[in-house]
Amino acid sequence: MGGNDRIRELKMKYDQKTPKKFSSQRLLCSEDKLFMLLLRLRRGYPFEDLGYFFDVDPDYCCRVVYAVLRYLCITFQNLEKHLFISAEAQNERKPLPFRPFKNLRVIIDGFDLFIDCPSNFQQQGNTYSDYRSHNTVRFIIGISCHGGIIYVSPGFEGNMSENQMLAKSGFYDLLDEGDAVMSDRGFKNNDELLRRGVELIKPPSLGKRSQFTAEEEIRTRAIASARIYVEHAVRLIKANRLLRSYSTPLNSLGTISDYVYVAGYLANFGFKKMGKQKRTSVEKSLWIFAPIGAPNTKQQSQATTLRLDGELFLEKLLLLRGTKTLTLQ
Numbered sequence: 001m002g003g004n005d006r007i008r009e010l011k012m013k014y015d016q017k018t019p020k021k022f023s024s025q026r027l028l029c030s031e032d033k034l035f036m037l038l039l040r041l042r043r044g045y046p047f048e049d050l051g052y053f054f055d056v057d058p059d060y061c062c063r064v065v066y067a068v069l070r071y072l073c074i075t076f077q078n079l080e081k082h083l084f085i086s087a088e089a090q091n092e093r094k095p096l097p098f099r100p101f102k103n104l105r106v107i108i109d110g111f112d113l114f115i116d117c118p119s120n121f122q123q124q125g126n127t128y129s130d131y132r133s134h135n136t137v138r139f140i141i142g143i144s145c146h147g148g149i150i151y152v153s154p155g156f157e158g159n160m161s162e163n164q165m166l167a168k169s170g171f172y173d174l175l176d177e178g179d180a181v182m183s184d185r186g187f188k189n190n191d192e193l194l195r196r197g198v199e200l201i202k203p204p205s206l207g208k209r210s211q212f213t214a215e216e217e218i219r220t221r222a223i224a225s226a227r228i229y230v231e232h233a234v235r236l237i238k239a240n241r242l243l244r245s246y247s248t249p250l251n252s253l254g255t256i257s258d259y260v261y262v263a264g265y266l267a268n269f270g271f272k273k274m275g276k277q278k279r280t281s282v283e284k285s286l287w288i289f290a291p292i293g294a295p296n297t298k299q300q301s302q303a304t305t306l307r308l309d310g311e312l313f314l315e316k317l318l319l320l321r322g323t324k325t326l327t328l329q
Contacts (some may be wrong), residue, residue: 028054028064036061037068040129041263044241066255073258076265083150083265084174088143097226098145101201105179106151107143109230110162110170110186111238112136113155113256115248137253139260140165143233152264155257162187172196182227236267 011287028036036054039045047065051058076083087105090098098104115134118124127135142151153169162183166172175181177197185203193200205215212220222326238244240263280281 028056033064033068037065037072039067041240041242041259041266044244045219069255069262072262072266076261078188080151083148085144085150086176087179088170094145097145097222097229100222101180101182101226103178103180104145104182104226105215106147106174106183107227107230108140108151108187109142109184109227109234110138110140110165111234112138112158112244113248113260114246115253116250118250125147126157126159128289132158134158137248138165138257139257140169140171141233141237141264142171145232147229147232148268149233149236149264152261155253155260163190163192166190167192182223184227193246231263231269236270237263 011263033053036050039050039053040047045053047058050061050065054061061068061123084106087103092107107123112129112132112134113128114132115135115137120126124135129136129138137298138153138158138160139152139155140151140162141149144150150176153165153170153171154166156168166301172192175193175196175198180201182201185205187200187202190200203220204212206212237260240259242259243256243263
């Protein structure tokens with residue numbers, strides 16, 4: 001049948017087409033296991049590549065990543081009440097954009113991750129988001145006044161409302177009476193927050209009117225300058241390549257909530273998010289509210305760009321507009 005030459009040729013073809021079996025007997029230290037999870041989360045490497053990097057079997061990599069992921073989730077969940085810092089503790093050295101809002105404890109926002117379309121019709125309807133026009137998994141995150149991520153909800157189906165997500169995730173149990181929660185217009189008035197004595201701060205709605213009043217416009221700008229930091233927190237979570245893919249496979253839905261939860265709290269170990277800036281967005285609005293035909297002197301220009309704390313700064317805005325003072329409590 002060809003002799004030894006034919007046998008060697010068949011063996012070579014077999015070795016080229018058949019991958020080598022990795023040895024799972026190699027023991028990985030705790031640092032390597034954590035590093036493997038970080039590579040999986042941040043870079044999105046498949047388990048086959050991780051097995052090649054660490055010289056172990058891909059199935060072993062899958063078990064290691066899942067075990068470390070669950071360990072980090074349980075660790076952060078045990079620390080969740082301590083990470084959810086109180087409003088009183090945040091009042092110390094509160095950054096400028098948040099000073100007008102008394103007792104502000106958390107700024108919340110929602111985001112979606114696309115998933116593949118399920119074959120089950122009921123699951124298709126439950127996960128379909130009219131806003132995104134796609135099947136999604138929804139999350140809610142919250143940050144403190146200092147920019148740290150202090151709350152990450154589990155994943156919910158795409159057609160679920162924000163109020164239902166907050167109720168099922170246990171978010172209300174973390175709040176105390178007298179706290180304030182900031183959100184966007186998408187979060188409707190919540191009776192549960194009012195019942196618990198918690199204030200909901202969100203931009204005013206225009207309704208059937210043609211324009212906002214001066215006080216509503218200033219309030220909207222003040223809230224927008226504070227809420228921009230929760231958008232940065234969402235960007236930090238989505239910076240992980242595993243969560244940045246166009247569509248999450250259905251076989252990964254069992255662990256997607258754990259990945260988002262760990263990614264959110266690991267983002268707090270990154271660079272400083274709140275720092276000194278030359279001019280904030282609210283300060284720049286001084287030029288928008290400045291009266292037409294005002295004298296453009298150097299002294300007035302310097303006085304206009306001064307950083308004023310809290311309500312004093314808003315009073316300056318209103319004085320330029322010729323209205324009475326406003327409190328954002």
